[in-house]
Amino acid sequence: MGLTYFKRYRMEIDLSGRAWNLPPLPLGYDVLPWDFDQIEHHAYAKYASFRGELDSNVFPCLGEFDGCLRLMHEIQSKQGFLSGATWLVSHCEAGDLEMDFCGTVQGIRDRTGFGAIQNLGVVPEHRGLGLGRTLMIYALRGFQAAGLSRAYLEVTSQNDGAVQLYEDLGFRRARTVYKAVEMVEVG
Numbered sequence: 001m002g003l004t005y006f007k008r009y010r011m012e013i014d015l016s017g018r019a020w021n022l023p024p025l026p027l028g029y030d031v032l033p034w035d036f037d038q039i040e041h042h043a044y045a046k047y048a049s050f051r052g053e054l055d056s057n058v059f060p061c062l063g064e065f066d067g068c069l070r071l072m073h074e075i076q077s078k079q080g081f082l083s084g085a086t087w088l089v090s091h092c093e094a095g096d097l098e099m100d101f102c103g104t105v106q107g108i109r110d111r112t113g114f115g116a117i118q119n120l121g122v123v124p125e126h127r128g129l130g131l132g133r134t135l136m137i138y139a140l141r142g143f144q145a146a147g148l149s150r151a152y153l154e155v156t157s158q159n160d161g162a163v164q165l166y167e168d169l170g171f172r173r174a175r176t177v178y179k180a181v182e183m184v185e186v187g
């Protein structure tokens with residue numbers, strides 16, 4: 001075992017008076033509000049978005065379905081959990097009855113009154129369609145509807161696509177933090 005330090009940015013956004021344009025939702029996709037009965041779908045979408053990605057090294061629970069389900073239960077039971085900032089994306093092929101779940105985001109109000117974004121994720125086959133941006137805009141509007149004036153998130157510095165998305169939406173780097181992770185050395 002060895003300690004690895006991951007460089008992460010805390011990014012913040014001032015929500016007052018801010019509005020975002022939603023990209024058009026591609027055919028077959030839907031954005032669903034929080035419903036406890038969908039908790040396993042959130043967990044699955046989270047797991048399928050993060051497995052094999054950088055952040056599953058930083059937070060190993062993200063690389064396992066059970067870990068994601070545990071995390072979803074923890075998040076939704078927090079005092080500051082904001083259902084209005086928590087969204088799920090479903091997808092259904094034309095002519096298909098089966099629905100799959102391919103994107104998730106959750107939001108909480110932290111003790112300082114900030115909105116805190118938790119684990120935005122879009123499943124690889126559904127990326128590049130505007131779903132990540134859509135989920136984030138829904139979550140930020142949820143914070144605004146709850147009366148919050150600032151929000152933040154943390155992102156691993158090497159996650160260029162996510163950093164780009166957050167900067168486009170108006171987030172700015174507030175500080176750099178290092179997350180120490182015990183990694184198993186291979187070889």
Ligand SMILES: CC(C)(COP(=O)(O)OP(=O)(O)OC[C@H]1O[C@@H](n2cnc3c(N)ncnc32)[C@H](O)[C@@H]1OP(=O)(O)O)[C@@H](O)C(=O)NCCC(=O)NCCS
Nearest residue numbers: 049120121122127128129130131132133155161162164165
């Ligand atoms: C980050 C993530 C949520 C983006 O989801 P997505 O649905 O592909 O994002 P969108 O299609 O809405 O893209 C929005 C913008 O993000 C940026 N972006 C997203 N992926 C990018 C990439 N691979 N490279 C560069 N820019 C990227 C672009 O600015 C893009 O805008 P554009 O389409 O106008 O160029 C997705 O890649 C993901 O789930 N990654 C793994 C999990 C993760 O790291 N989550 C973030 C944790 S902080």
